[in-house]
Amino acid sequence: MAFEPPQRLVRALGEDDEWLTRLPGTVQEAVDRRKLHVERAVAPGGRSSLVLLVRQPDGTPAALKLVPPSAAPGLERAALEQWNGWGAVQLLDTATDDGLLLERLHPEVSLRSLPEAKALLEAAGTVRRLWVEPPAGHGFETVAERTGRQAEAMRNSDEPLVAAALAVRDELVALAPEELLLHGNFRQGKVLSGDRAPWLVVGPEPLVGERAYDLARLVRDRVEDLVASAAGASAARRRVNKLADSLDVDRERLRAWTLFRAVESGTRAVAAGRRAEGELALEFAGWL
Secondary structure, X not given: OOOXXXXXXXXXXXXXXXXXXXXXXXXXXXXXXXXXXXXXXXXXXXXXXXXXXXXXXXXXXXXXXXXXXXXXXXXXXXXXXHHOOOOEOOEOOOOOOOOEEEEOOEEEEEHHXXXXXXXXXXXXXXXXXXXXXOOOOOOOOEHHHHHHHHHHHHOXXXXXXXXXXXXXXXXXXXXXXXXXXXXXXXXXXXXXXXOOOOEEEOOOXXXXXXXXXXXXXXXXXXXXXXXXXXXXXXXXXXXXXXXXXXXXXXXXXHHHHHHHHHXXXXXXXXXXXXXXXXXXXXXXXXXX
16 A cells, blocks of 8 residues: 655654654554555644544444554543543544544544634533543553653743743642543644534543643634734633633633643743744743
């Protein structure tokens, strides 16, 4: 089968990445074992995964997702199994470790295609379904563990907001109010149109912790529109309050997690040479 990895994936991993080098063979083995017919790769695709639109032997449409070991596909599988299609894409093949066979959604239609107010309403209704008790003996990391690693990396930055972000993170993890299964990277672009349900979540980076952490990335969605608006700062603060109130989350904890996650994302982007992206996130953080 002729195969060319999407350029977005190549740029993210690097042409010499070992997993990427083996990817054509991995794809062929995964497709052959399941007797799938490949229609096309989703483009531009993700930065750390390949998604192929396929058909199963009986003609049923599906999607095959292949993820490098560094992205912990086993944890994504465990989260999808726990949700079992409730608010999230359905896992169709639970017995293998050579990729994730998923129900076919409409990758070209996400919540970002909706007007902002409608998108936030649908996002809130979708994410609340994911917040369930984690399975017994789970292997998910906690919010404290993930943000602890991020905090250590941030200490090397000279951005003025870093000290404030680290301080609020320490306060937040000192008294965590709940331990629920979280998506980990929830935002409008991770919610796709489906046939079984209007909107379903994809691409979790699951962990265990409080709901406010899971909402914090959503608050920053469409940040470029907020920054371009004369009322961007007040609109950002209203968004925090609206989301917190609609999902019964403490306003101050959501504001604080939004600050930390925006500063972490901004400093990481600047360090990676994506200055424009990083400065947008840091400007947004300054409004909080």
